[in-house]
Amino acid sequence: MKTVSVVSTSLALGLALLTSSSLLRAETDENPMEIRKIMQGLSRDMQQVVAGTAKEDWQQVEQAASRIADHPKPPLSEKLRIVAFMGSKMADFKSHDDRTHNTAKELVSVASQQDAHKVISTFARLQSTCLDCHQNYRQTFQQHFYDQD
Numbered sequence: 001m002k003t004v005s006v007v008s009t010s011l012a013l014g015l016a017l018l019t020s021s022s023l024l025r026a027e028t029d030e031n032p033m034e035i036r037k038i039m040q041g042l043s044r045d046m047q048q049v050v051a052g053t054a055k056e057d058w059q060q061v062e063q064a065a066s067r068i069a070d071h072p073k074p075p076l077s078e079k080l081r082i083v084a085f086m087g088s089k090m091a092d093f094k095s096h097d098d099r100t101h102n103t104a105k106e107l108v109s110v111a112s113q114q115d116a117h118k119v120i121s122t123f124a125r126l127q128s129t130c131l132d133c134h135q136n137y138r139q140t141f142q143q144h145f146y147d148q149d
């Protein structure tokens, strides 16, 4: 029992330190969070989908959509900061990410069937999943994590 309480005390202490140090550290545009780099990757892959559609290169569309579906995740330390900031909204924030993931999976599927019109309509739905999360969270997220000057 004693070991358990020592372990949980140091865990609590570790978490407190993590939280206080991250409160002191505000990101800047020169030193952005990992999530921003992940977003820039998503954006590049969306452009690849558009370019692939224009060429009717369904393999290119399929590959780019699959990178969107399985996009990299931020490191654990950043994830913890996001969870702490989102609080009770975390489930909703996560559900936006799930919608992007699921719609990108659908895009992989219709591209593999070379169904051009479905590729276009699924792509439009995919764009809406990005927009929905941005409209709900981007502004408060940036106000919280980034320097304002």
Ligand code: HEC
Pocket (backbone or CB within 6 Å): 032, 033, 035, 036, 039, 040, 042, 043, 046, 068, 093, 094, 096, 097, 100, 126, 127, 129, 130, 131, 133, 134, 137, 138, 141, 142
């Ligand atoms: C779960 C929420 C969520 C989803 C889903 C989401 N984003 Fe974002 N996105 C964000 C947040 C939060 C930011 C602000 C990040 C920052 O400023 O560090 C952002 C910022 C961006 C940016 C701006 C990057 C920059 O350089 O300032 C781009 C581009 C972007 N997202 C593209 C996308 C695309 C494309 C998709 C869909 C395929 C997508 N996002 C889906 C939350 C989301």
